């Protein structure tokens with residue numbers, strides 16, 4: 001089966017006597033159990049057939065053995081960090097989703113876990129790896145700077161030190177990048193983004209090809225009770241079927257918008273791993289099937305960026321990305337505002353940074369909208 005086909009071809013309802021073509025919503029908290037033999041399902045917190053279909057499909061697409069779905073991406077990251085013992089250390093990408101940064105810096109220390117950050121795309125990571133962190137957590141490309149980490153190389157370094165390597169693959173999806181095949185131990189996703197794809201589900205997943213780790217994450221899902229509910233699992237199963245089509249269109253549009261921005265005199269640095277001057281481009285295109293559909297750029301002025309965002313007609317100003325509808329955000333005010341301002345300054349996080357996520361609208365309309373908003377912002381800043 002080629003990879004576009006496997007997003008559609010899976011058993012939608014294993015064991016259902018009615019043989020439905022779509023996965024039903026098994027909206028039930030309890031299952032009538034046989035008093036003699038053990039049953040596959042007894043209680044939805046522990047397991048539910050709708051959620052199970054979504055989990056098995058995600059495990060298959062990421063080339064893992066086990067997947068566990070959670071009520072949000074953050075609940076999935078939390079389950080991942082349950083693999084770290086008190087007294088252990090986590091090493092994470094310096095450039096990380098704001099909510100993950102908050103969990104690592106404000107929740108983990110209270111569990112006796114220490115956290116260090118490194119630019120995992122550079123040489124600094126090796127020195128920190130010598131402290132043998134239990135868990136290394138990276139995003140590649142990162143959000144919002146699209147910095148690229150060589151996953152196969154980092155996986156080798158981690159394996160040599162007995163550190164688990166986890167990759168947050170939300171920005172790519174298994175359609176574009178499969179970290180387990182490159183040697184990572186665990187993949188996490190905010191399934192709220194591309195996997196569900198319609199901005200109507202909040203979900204997260206942990207996938208691994210290691211049975212023992214999978215078992216521990218499943219234990220956490222049942223013991224702590226943040227498993228995804230059947231209705232959202234249904235929406236996720238439905239949304240995932242069209243991911244290859246959505247993402248192909250979104251990524252073609254992103255390449256066009258990135259090119260238009262880069263050649264525009266009013267625009268500063270453009271961050272998109274498909275651009276030929278992107279520092280991680282070669283590594284990225286070796287380990288992923290495309291550059292994705294999220295890009296960011298600088299304008300040199302917070303007021304200009306705000307005016308640009310306000311003048312867009314087709315991009316709605318929302319946090320998040322990966323939906324069929326195009327979105328714009330100012331990360332320092334939105335998705336990354338949970339990183340304290342002084343830490344953002346220290347890391348040279350430009351306050352004027354604009355992030356765009358392409359939807360599936362006509363590419364021509366989106367390019368026009370971006371250029372028009374730049375013109376309008378220019379007119380109002382000079383007027």
Ligand SMILES: *Cc1c(COP(=O)(O)O)cnc(C)c1O
Nearest residue numbers: 072073074097168170190192203
């Ligand atoms: C959104 C996001 C998360 C958190 O996911 P939620 O579903 O919002 O809880 C984690 N990692 C990345 C890279 C994200 O973009």
